[in-house]
Amino acid sequence: MTDIEFMDRSETLLLAIEERCDQINETTDADLDSQRSGGMVTITFANRSQIxxxxxxxxxxxxxxxxxxxxxxxxxxxxxxxTKTGAEFFAELSRDASAQSGRALTFQA
Known part of the structure; x- marks a missing residue:
């Protein structure tokens, strides 16, 4: 993968996370705070834990x-x-966001 391909693919991933956080906030009372800073997205949950x-x-x-x-x-x-288990990113993000929020949350590409 070239640097340009990586940036295109990874930007799509970060944008999907941000958009899904917005959708979750619009349709539930999960109260996620997603902040973007360059190549980093921080999701803060109501209990102040973060991903x-x-x-x-x-x-x-x-x-x-x-x-x-x-x-x-x-x-x-x-x-x-x-890189260790072969698990898919959005499945693991969904698992961890659900655990940290205390409710079922789903993220997808």
């Missing part, structure tokens, strides 16, 4: 830090997959 998703441009990876741990994802041509 941080940021880009690691030199490695062409997306990193996620949540209460459950830290994760690294690479794009395989169709999805962002965990």
């Amino acid at each position: 941080v998703v940021n880009l690691q441009k030199p490695l062409h990876e997306v990193w996620m830090a949540a209460q459950s741990g830290g994760y690294h994802y690479k794009f395989d041509g169709s999805a962002w997959l965990d």
Whole structure:
């Protein structure tokens, strides 16, 4: 993957997170606060816990830090997959956001 391809793919991922946070806030009382700063999105939950998703441009990876741990994802041509377990990014974001918010939340590409 070229640097330009990485930036295109990763920008799409960050935008999907931001848009989904907005949708969740419009349709539920989950009260998510998503803040974007360059290549990083921070989601803050009502209980003040956070999930941080940021880009690691030199490695062409997306990193996620949540209460459950830290994760690294690479794009395989169709999805962002965990470099250790092969789990899909949005499935893991949904799992961690649900755990940290105390309600079922779903994120998708």
